[in-house]
Amino acid sequence: xxxxxxxxxxxxxxxxxxxxxxxxxxxxxxxxxxxxxxxxxxxxxxxxxxxxxxxxxxxxxxxxxxxxxxxxxxxxxxxxxxxxxxxxxxxxxxxxxxxxxxxxxxxxxxxxxxxxxxxxxxxxxxxxxxxxxxxxxxxxxxxxxxxxxxxxxxxxxxxxxxxxxxxxxxxxxxxxxxxxxxxxxxxxxxxxxxxxxxxxxxxxxxxxxxxxxxxxxxxxxxxxxxxxxxxxxxxxxxxxxxxxxxxxxxxxxxxxxxxxxxxxxxxxxxxxxxxxxxxxxxxxxxxxxxxxxxxxxxxxxxxxxxxxxxxxxxxxxxxxxxxxxxxxxxxxxxxxxxxxxxxxxxxxxxxxxxxxxxxxxxxxxxxxxxxxxxxxxxxxxxxxxxxxxxxxxxxxxxxxxxxxxxxxxxxxxxxxxxxxxxxxxxxxxxx
Amino acid sequence: xxxxxxxxxxxxxxxxxxxxxxxxxxxxxxxxxxxxxxxxxxxxxxxxxxxxxxxxxxxxxxxxxxxxxxxxxxxxxxxxxxxxxxxxxxxxxxxxxxxxxxxxxxxxxxxxxxxxxxxxxxxxxxxxxxxxxxxxxxxxxxxxxxxxxxxxxxxxxxxxxxxxxxxxxxxxxxxxxxxxxxxxxxxxxxxxxxxxxxxxxxxxxxxxxxxxxxxxxxxxxxxxxxxxxxxxxxxxxxxxxxxxxxxxxxxxxxxxxxxxxxxxxxxxxxxxxxxxxxxxxxxxxxxxxxxxxxxxxxxxxxxxxxxxxxxxxxxxxxxxxxxxxxxxxxxxxxxxxxxxxxxxxxxxxxxxxxxxxxxxxxxxxxxxxxxxxxxxxxxxxxxxxxxxxxxxxxxxxxxxxxxxxxxxxxxxxxxxxxxxxxxxxxxxxxxxxxxxxxxxxxxx
Numbered sequence: 092x093x094x095x096x097x098x099x100x101x102x103x104x105x106x107x108x109x110x111x112x113x114x115x116x117x118x119x120x121x122x123x124x125x126x127x128x129x130x131x132x133x134x135x136x137x138x139x140x141x142x143x144x145x146x147x148x149x150x151x152x153x154x155x156x157x158x159x160x161x162x163x164x165x166x167x168x169x170x171x172x173x174x175x176x177x178x179x180x181x182x183x184x185x186x187x188x189x190x191x192x193x194x195x196x197x198x199x200x201x202x203x204x205x206x207x208x209x210x211x212x213x214x215x216x217x218x219x220x221x222x223x224x225x226x227x228x229x230x231x232x233x234x235x236x237x238x239x240x241x242x243x244x245x246x247x248x249x250x251x252x253x254x255x256x257x258x259x260x261x262x263x264x265x266x267x268x269x270x271x272x273x274x275x276x277x278x279x280x281x282x283x284x285x286x287x288x289x290x291x292x293x294x295x296x297x298x299x300x301x302x303x304x305x306x307x308x309x310x311x312x313x314x315x316x317x318x319x320x321x322x323x324x325x326x327x328x329x330x331x332x333x334x335x336x337x338x339x340x341x342x343x344x345x346x347x348x349x350x351x352x353x354x355x356x357x358x359x360x361x362x363x364x365x366x367x368x369x370x371x372x373x374x375x376x377x378x379x380x381x382x383x384x385x386x387x388x389x390x391x392x393x394x395x396x397x398x399x400x401x402x403x404x405x406x407x408x409x410x411x412x413x414x415x416x417x418x419x420x421x422x423x424x425x426x427x428x429x430x431x432x433x434x435x436x437x438x439x440x441x442x443x444x445x446x447x448x449x450x451x452x453x454x455x456x457x458x459x460x461x462x463x464x465x466x467x468x469x470x471x472x473x474x475x476x477x478x479x480x481x482x483x484x485x486x487x488x489x490x491x492x493x494x495x496x497x498x499x500x501x502x503x504x505x506x507x508x509x510x511x512x513x514x515x516x517x518x519x520x521x522x
Numbered sequence: 523x524x525x526x527x528x529x530x531x532x533x534x535x536x537x538x539x540x541x542x543x544x545x546x547x548x549x550x551x552x553x554x555x556x557x558x559x560x561x562x563x564x565x566x567x568x569x570x571x572x573x574x575x576x577x578x579x580x581x582x583x584x585x586x587x588x589x590x591x592x593x594x595x596x597x598x599x600x601x602x603x604x605x606x607x608x609x610x611x612x613x614x615x616x617x618x619x620x621x622x623x624x625x626x627x628x629x630x631x632x633x634x635x636x637x638x639x640x641x642x643x644x645x646x647x648x649x650x651x652x653x654x655x656x657x658x659x660x661x662x663x664x665x666x667x668x669x670x671x672x673x674x675x676x677x678x679x680x681x682x683x684x685x686x687x688x689x690x691x692x693x694x695x696x697x698x699x700x701x702x703x704x705x706x707x708x709x710x711x712x713x714x715x716x717x718x719x720x721x722x723x724x725x726x727x728x729x730x731x732x733x734x735x736x737x738x739x740x741x742x743x744x745x746x747x748x749x750x751x752x753x754x755x756x757x758x759x760x761x762x763x764x765x766x767x768x769x770x771x772x773x774x775x776x777x778x779x780x781x782x783x784x785x786x787x788x789x790x791x792x793x794x795x796x797x798x799x800x801x802x803x804x805x806x807x808x809x810x811x812x813x814x815x816x817x818x819x820x821x822x823x824x825x826x827x828x829x830x831x832x833x834x835x836x837x838x839x840x841x842x843x844x845x846x847x848x849x850x851x852x853x854x855x856x857x858x859x860x861x862x863x864x865x866x867x868x869x870x871x872x873x874x875x876x877x878x879x880x881x882x883x884x885x886x887x888x889x890x891x892x893x894x895x896x897x898x899x900x901x902x903x904x905x906x907x908x909x910x911x912x913x914x915x916x917x918x919x920x921x922x923x924x925x926x927x928x929x930x931x932x933x934x935x936x937x938x939x940x941x942x943x944x945x946x947x948x949x950x951x952x953x954x955x956x957x958x959x960x961x962x963x964x965x966x
Contacts, residue, residue: 152618153563207827208819210557214757217562218815221750225808228746229788232802236792250633324570325633328626335619371637379630386623390613398612 108368116364124258128320129363131256131265132374135317136359138268139329140337140352141275142309147334148286148344149306153213154201156327157220158307159314161197163227163323165189166248170234183260186248187267187315194311197223251322251375260319267316271309278305283344320363321375328379329355336386339393358382410438415465418444421454422462471506535789537683542747542781542807544686545739548693549751550777552731554770557756558708563618564603564729565752567625569736569745571602573632576740577639588681592737599733602628603726682738689738696731697770700724705766747804751777754811761818761825776814784810841942842873842881844911847890848941850900851908855959861898909962915941916955916962921948923956930956 108116115121119129146155169189174180197219204215231245246252256264275282285292285302292299310330317326337350362378391398413435420429428451431439436452439445444458454462549565556562572595579594602624609620669675697704703724706714711721732752739748759772784807789800820827849869853861867878886893890904900908918937922928925948928936933956954960 147616147619150616150618152616152622156563156566156622204815204819208761209825210757210760211560211562213560213562214557214753214760217566217749217753218757218812220566221746221753221808222812222815224746225750225805225812228744228802228805229809232800232805236799236801325626325630327622328630331619331622331626335613335615335623338615339613371640373633373637376630376633376637379626380634383623383627383630386627390609396614401612 112368116368117360121367124256124261125367127258127261127265128256128367128374129360131261131268131316132320132359132363132378133356134265134268134272134359135313135320135329136333136355136357136378137352138271138275138309138313138316138355139326139359140333140355141348142271142306142313143330143332143355144334144337144344144348144351145275145282145286145306146310146330147338148283149303151306151310152327152331152335153216154198154307155310155314155330157201157216157223158194158197158310159323159326160220160227161200161223162190162194162314162318163224163249164230165191165193165196166245166318167227167230167234168193170245171230183263183319187263187318190248190315190318191311193223194314195308198307198311247322248318249322249324251318251320251325251373256319264316264319267312271312271316274305274312275309278302279348282306287344321378325375325379328382329358332379332382332386333358336382336389339389339396342395354382354385358385414439414442414444415461418454418458418462419465419469421445422459422466425453468503471503475506475509535785537680538803539782539785541683541686542743542785542803543778544683544690545735545743545747546751546755546777546781546807546811547774548686548690549735549739549748550755550773551693551697551770552728552735553752553754553756554759554766554773555704555708555728556732556752557760558766562753563621564606565732565736566745566749567606567621568599568602568729568733569740569748571625571628571632572598572737572740572745573629574598574635575601575632577632577635581635581639588685592685595737595740596733598628599737600730603729603733685738689734693731693735696727700727704728743804743807747808750808750811751780754808754815755780758811758814758818761815761822763824776811780811780814781807784808839881839884842870842877843885843888843890844907844942845870845873846881846885847900847904847908848911848915850891850898850904851912854900854905854908863896863898866898911941913962913964914947916959917948917950917952919955919957920950920952920961924950 112121116125116129119126143152143155146152166186166189169186170180172189173182173185178185200219200223201212201215204210204218205212210218234245281292281297281302282305284295284297285299289299292302313330314323314326317329321329333355334347334351336354337347340350341347358378358381361381362374365377366372366374389397392400394400417429417431417435417439420427431450433448436445436448436450439458440448440452442457443455444461445452446455553562553565556564575594575596575598576591577594578598579590582594583590605624605628606620609615609624610617613620615623703714703719706717706719707721707724714721714724735752736745736748739745755773755777756769758776759769762772763769785803787801787810788803788806792800818826821829823829846866849866850861863878863882867875870878870881873881882891882893882898885891885904889901890907892899892901915937918940919930919933922933922936923930952961
């Protein structure tokens with residue numbers, strides 16, 4: 092039962108795993124230790140996803156980066172102190188305790204810098220990150236120069252190494268992640284309110300400062316639980332990428348948290364499985380790349396906020412504006428022919444606005460109607476800007492062209508009545 | 523002949539120390555603008571994200587020549603900067619998160635590529651990217667001075683060192699040539715644009731220089747020192763001055779001091795403590811730079827905690843004395859030339875009862891009042907000082923009622939604060955305040 096993954100890895104060969112092995116691994120049938128690692132990584136993904144969503148809403152994404160780097164001096168001091176006291180310096184709970192303490196110290200330092208100096212948050216984060224990590228690196232060199240036993244094991248905390256994880260380690264990390272998940276779910280309502288409206292939270296009696304501290308404490312928990320599997324440099328990705336990817340799909344916080352947790356879980360699951368199946372695939376890197384792929388897909392393909400959807404919307408709007416401009420000018424000056432591209436003429440013909448494909452084609456009935464409507468909107472808006480918005484008349488035409496395409500029917504009706512009420516002549520532009 | 527000790531020093535310490543100073547100086551100078559623009563974490567992102575470029579360059583060219591590595595890392599850094607901007611703009615992702623997404627994915631890619639490279643028994647170490655190998659930059663110094671300055675020796679200088687020296691000169695030239703543009707673009711991009719300076723272009727140049735610093739430094743000192751040096755000296759200087767030019771000069775001094783001090787601590791302290799080998803110099807320099815921030819935060823003459831609390835104390839004292847003199851003046855107005863301390867104390871609401879004696883003492887020292895037994899009496903100087911403060915108080919009351927439309931019974935507390943402001947008194951020639959009490963005449 093206590094077989095390490097490293098041993099199982101040495102037994103696997105360099106070629107691709109068989110389908111059978113893949114199936115066994117992803118359905119959690121390939122040995123207790125592998126299962127424990129996969130389950131722990133998935134739990135870590137869920138915890139990172141949920142807590143990262145809060146961090147994103149609170150704009151604390153990079154604080155998590157400083158925090159995870161700040162765990163290194165804790166790990167190395169714990170190692171030094173434990174070996175000085177004659178304890179087993181590599182015992183995971185001791186190292187994680189050290190990591191937690193120095194992570195919290197890092198948070199405190201950021202807080203102190205922000206509260207008592209004029210430095211901004213980005214500088215505070217950078218200072219804590221580099222200085223704490225620097226202390227860690229110095230202590231690491233102390234360990235390397237004094238300890239007879241090599242400190243190689245400590246490197247796993249920097250880059251992450253599932254291969255060396257024992258079942259007990261996996262269970263410990265999974266439990267920490269589980270605790271973080273439970274706390275986050277219990278306090279979800281309060282955290283959400285603080286994230287969105289701090290002063291409202293204060294008024295309703297929610298201690299905003301305490302909740303902020305809770306979020307940071309949860310970030311420390313996630314960092315600590317992912318140290319061995321993902322490593323302290325990449326753990327921040329578990330907190331940043333899933334919520335950032337989920338944000339493309341939804342505007343609702345509940346949905347954001349659920350999606351973010353799912354993306355985190357999927358990344359953790361795939362990362363740990365791939366790492367178990369293939370040689371030389373560090374779980375941390377695979378987990379992050381998996382989450383990164385989901386992020387790229389989300390950024391491109393999400394329906395409302397995705398890049399492709401935005402591009403399509405933009406193109407549609409440009410097309411509509413081009414059509415409206417052409418129709419308006421043909422309606423206003425029937426003998427003057429605006430310059431049009433061939434594709435635009437095809438489109439106009441297809442929509443039935445013109446009678447032929449030639450640049451000098453006359454408008455059809457529906458083309459005339461649409462042209463008149465655009466002209467009317469144009470003039471309405473022009474009148475509105477002059478009479479109601481105090482724009483100098485010489486500037487009017489410029490802004491009209493920008494906005495005439497976004498008027499909706501309700502606004503037009505309101506404008507008409509407003510302009511009629513101010514006694515202006517609407518004769519010319521009546522439909 | 524070069525003495526053995528000096529030869530030792532040149533062999534083992536000269537180049538690491540030169541590299542450390544060069545990194546510190548170039549990053550420290552560039553960092554000023556990153557800190558001002560609140561983009562400090564850009565250095566962090568870039569220096570992590572060079573890893574895939576390094577590995578790719580190494581695998582493609584299969585050489586460890588610094589030029590190849592430099593190109594790979596540089597390409598990687600520019601891709602990172604571009605991607606961050608892309609994610610921020612197109613994806614409308616919050617800047618911090620955009621940075622985090624891009625650099626962690628790039629670093630993960632690098633780690634994965636490194637593992638694959640390791641499979642082919644390639645000797646490439648991710649550790650050196652992170653915390654540097656300053657100590658490995660030694661060369662075997664010749665035994666005579668003539669040989670030391672010969673061309674043969676100069677060729678022996680590690681490429682990392684010459685790259686860093688070149689970079690430092692480049693950064694200094696960049697800073698001198700674009701000082702005005704950098705300054706305007708950092709503080710007010712809009713103004714820069716109206717003056718015909720392309721703020722976006724300056725930002726791109728700054729990012730390119732940041733990337734160059736990160737890339738040139740990675741092998742010698744590791745990314746951790748780059749991050750520390752981009753942020754810490756500039757932050758320390760920012761805590762000491764409000765002027766950009768002073769800040770830049772101070773940051774250069776702090777950066778060099780941190781590099782030298784950190785290096786000395788790392789290489790000589792362990793020897794003194796009898797430890798077998800030296801400590802990681804890059805880490806130690808970061809720690810020293812961080813300590814400088816802490817010291818400046820506490821002891822800086824302009825923005826330090828101590829200076830701030832002293833200024834606060836002095837101000838509180840001045841306000842308390844003004845309040846005390848005002849109270850005595852009012853008492854005199856109603857007919858009592860002397861006042862008992864016991865009757866004054868409860869009226870001084872801003873001051874702890876136990877501090878009252880100290881306030882009375884300093885007012886006495888300033889010759890504002892005479893303190894006999896338990897009673898206080900204003901001197902002539904105190905009388906005119908009191909008249910001045912009460913005049914301001916009553917003029918402010920009148921102003922608040924006439925100009926701000928506040929009811930007469932609500933103006934006292936506000937005027938109680940306004941009377942201490944060092945601004946001009948309200949312009950008015952009324953003889954009485956809203957409560958009908960006389961405004962003391964102007965005393966000149």
